[in-house]
Amino acid sequence: MTSGRQADPALVKQIEECLREPVYFRDILDATRDQKYRAVLLAWSDIRTRHALERDEHGRYWRAERA
Amino acid sequence: MAARRMDQDRRNEDFRGMLARMEREGHLRRVTKTISPRHITALCGQAPSAVLCEAVEDYDIPVVGGLYWTRDRLASALDWPVGELGSRFATAVARPLSPVLVNDAPCQEVVATGDDVDLTALPIPFMHEKDGAPYISGGVAFADDPELGPNAGCYRLMFRTRREMAIDLFTASDLRRYYTRTYERKQPLPVAIAIGVHAFEHMAAAYKAPAGLNEMEIAGGLRGEPAHLVRAKTVDVMVPANAEIVLEGELLPNGWTADEGPFGEFAGMQGDLKHNPLFRVGAITHRRNPIFYALQMPWENDWLNGPATEAACRRVLGLAGIQVAGVRATEGGCCGWSVVAAIKKRAGEGRNALAALLSLPVVKQAIVTDDDIDIYNSDEVEWAVTFRCQADKDIIILSGMKGKHVDPSVRPWDLKPGELPTTAKFGIDATIPEGIPAFRYERIVPAFRSEVRLEDYL
Numbered sequence: 001m002t003s004g005r006q007a008d009p010a011l012v013k014q015i016e017e018c019l020r021e022p023v024y025f026r027d028i029l030d031a032t033r034d035q036k037y038r039a040v041l042l043a044w045s046d047i048r049t050r051h052a053l054e055r056d057e058h059g060r061y062w063r064a065e066r067a
Numbered sequence: 068m069a070a071r072r073m074d075q076d077r078r079n080e081d082f083r084g085m086l087a088r089m090e091r092e093g094h095l096r097r098v099t100k101t102i103s104p105r106h107i108t109a110l111c112g113q114a115p116s117a118v119l120c121e122a123v124e125d126y127d128i129p130v131v132g133g134l135y136w137t138r139d140r141l142a143s144a145l146d147w148p149v150g151e152l153g154s155r156f157a158t159a160v161a162r163p164l165s166p167v168l169v170n171d172a173p174c175q176e177v178v179a180t181g182d183d184v185d186l187t188a189l190p191i192p193f194m195h196e197k198d199g200a201p202y203i204s205g206g207v208a209f210a211d212d213p214e215l216g217p218n219a220g221c222y223r224l225m226f227r228t229r230r231e232m233a234i235d236l237f238t239a240s241d242l243r244r245y246y247t248r249t250y251e252r253k254q255p256l257p258v259a260i261a262i263g264v265h266a267f268e269h270m271a272a273a274y275k276a277p278a279g280l281n282e283m284e285i286a287g288g289l290r291g292e293p294a295h296l297v298r299a300k301t302v303d304v305m306v307p308a309n310a311e312i313v314l315e316g317e318l319l320p321n322g323w324t325a326d327e328g329p330f331g332e333f334a335g336m337q338g339d340l341k342h343n344p345l346f347r348v349g350a351i352t353h354r355r356n357p358i359f360y361a362l363q364m365p366w367e368n369d370w371l372n373g374p375a376t377e378a379a380c381r382r383v384l385g386l387a388g389i390q391v392a393g394v395r396a397t398e399g400g401c402c403g404w405s406v407v408a409a410i411k412k413r414a415g416e417g418r419n420a421l422a423a424l425l426s427l428p429v430v431k432q433a434i435v436t437d438d439d440i441d442i443y444n445s446d447e448v449e450w451a452v453t454f455r456c457q458a459d460k461d462i463i464i465l466s467g468m469k470g471k472h473v474d475p476s477v478r479p480w481d482l483k484p485g486e487l488p489t490t491a492k493f494g495i496d497a498t499i500p501e502g503i504p505a506f507r508y509e510r511i512v513p514a515f516r517s518e519v520r521l522e523d524y525l
Contacts, residue, residue: 001128001177001353003185025200029105029193036125037104041187041201045228059199059329059340 007046008039015043019053022060079295081173081309082263083358085144086131089117094143095134097121104192104201107132111363116140119358126190132361135266135370138398144266145289150443153377153394156270156289160378163280164287164294172297172308174261179351180301185229186348189312192361195331199340201226202330205362206260206314207272208234209304212245217305219272219282221371224260224346225327233327234318234346238472246318246344255317257302258346263311263360266371268294273371283307301350311357316348331364334401334473365401373402379427380406387423389416392438397445403429407442410435412498421463421494428469433494440497451497454508461496468492 011032018031032040047053053061080088089095094116101122102110107130111118117133117140135141142149179185191201203224211217218241224232236243242258249256261268271286271294283305286294296305301315327343362368373396380394390411396402410420417435424433436442436451456462470490472479477488499508513519 001179001188001351001357003179003183003188005185005187024197025193026196026198037190037193038125038187041191041226042229044200044226045187048227053326055199055326055340057340059197 005042007042011035011039011043012046015047016063019061019063022056022062024060078292080265082265082311085265086119088146089143092143094140095119104190107192107361108194108363123190128190128357128359130190130192130359130361132363133367135367136363137366138370138373141370152374153381156374157378157381159288160285162288163284164292166283166287166296167293168305169295169297169308173354174306174308174310174313175297175300175352176355177353178300180349184348184351186226186232187229190359191226194364195337197329197337198331199225199328203232203260203262204364205360206262207264207269208242209259209261209306210242210245210256211304212248215245217281218242218245221273223330230348232346233325233343235327235341235343237341237343250320250322253320255319257304258316258318259299259302259304259306260314261306261310263358264307268307270371270374274375300352312351312353312359314348315350315352316346319345319347321345332473333365333368335365369402376403376406376429380408380424383423383427384408384420387419389420393442395442400432404431406430407434407436407448409438409440409442411438414501417496417498418463421496425465425492425494431490431492434497435494436497437499452495455497455499456495461500463494465492
């Protein structure tokens with residue numbers, strides 16, 4: 001079990017772009033198919049640590065723009 | 068002598084010992100081709116056996132899933148005869164054994180704390196199309212309370228960050244009760260999540276044990292010997308000594324505020340978005356070369372509860388003075404909501420049996436047959452319903468019984484906050500009606516059947 005890896009800033013930015021509109025987590029995995037699964041989880045961890053994500057009744061995520 | 072050695076070999080069999088035995092019995096296959104955690108659930112759903120994915124993309128931890136997907140696989144995992152799951156469970160529950168505390172445990176061969184704690188190092192799979200995130204579906208939660216005692220239960224956890232997961236404590240449960248007590252004091256609740264425990268411990272944890280009875284005592288009853296526990300490294304909680312992986316941490320006193328779900332629920336339907344507490348992980352301990360267990364919904368979850376349902380049916384039928392020949396919790400009813408019982412009937416006991424079965428909170432529909440019907444053969448059961456039942460006399464409908472939110476037919480969205488749903492239940496008396504002589508149901512028997520062997524001709 002290996003720890004100590006860091007989130008890829010470019011991947012974090014790519015996922016943040018996805019979150020401009022409501023998306024399922026599956027959509028995020030689809031949009032990042034060229035990335036390793038663990039890299040996506042690391043980026044997701046980074047995003048969830050820094051942002052309070054919105055959810056709709058279907059479970060879709062999006063990132064509310066700050067006023 | 069050989070039998071005794073085998074018994075000794077199986078003493079306190081651990082998770083990987085169970086996997087090895089299931090593999091020998093043809094209920095588990097190894098997959099050597101590299102697979103992504105994105106695809107493990109889809110693979111498990113198509114596989115004719117449980118699968119052990121040895122090469123998981125970007126991880127050095129294999130993933131196993133589908134262990135209890137069918138009655139046959141669960142029977143293999145428990146090493147019990149397939150037709151005796153309910154009766155053996157009932158016997159075990161009646162004979163609980165206190166667990167044994169050990170000092171050195173395989174589950175603590177490797178310990179990660181501080182900055183070394185990283186949940187992304189575990190191959191937590193993304194399971195269903197509409198899930199909110201990857202899920203730990205096969206974890207068993209252990210907690211303790213100075214007044215209520217130790218507790219074990221099965222709860223799902225949704226990945227959020229390297230150190231945090233949201234845990235589903237939405238419905239009434241022992242852990243919710245424990246958590247509520249610490250939450251009201253604005254204190255965290257120490258909890259450990261064990262992943263990859265033997266079927267005995269997992270099934271005991273899934274069982275709603277009577278108040279005051281530790282689920283690990285039930286596990287001892289199931290094993291026929293005490294379960295081995297060890298004190299977790301960083302929280303004051305006991306966990307199975309042979310678990311593959313243990314997450315140690317706290318349920319934070321944030322209340323029901325963290326978004327959690329949706330998740331593919333035990334009833335086979337995609338659940339709702341909920342709000343639940345957070346689990347913050349402070350340490351990860353594991354065996355050397357651990358195996359991650361991904362419980363596959365809904366059937367593994369349902370089958371872990373199936374024997375307990377069948378045992379409960381036997382218990383209430385026994386209390387009603389009815390001789391039970393067999394009880395089957397059916398797959399279509401998620402191994403609990405629909406049951407079939409075969410009885411040695413006396414006058415009126417078909418309906419008595421239905422009344423007893425439908426009194427169980429989980430059972431929504433029941434069929435009672437005579438003991439000449441093979442209740443594991445759905446065609447036989449349908450035959451009995453067709454020819455031994457008159458719909459205007461032999462079907463019982465009970466209204467206003469306790470229901471469950473997960474059943475869309477009770478329209479839970481129309482309920483006020485805190486209001487509990489009610490449901491209608493029905494039972495079919497498919498026993499030979501009183502007044503009809505048994506010879507009217509004499510079955511066709513091929514002539515000279517005992518003289519003909521198929522292998523002599525085909």
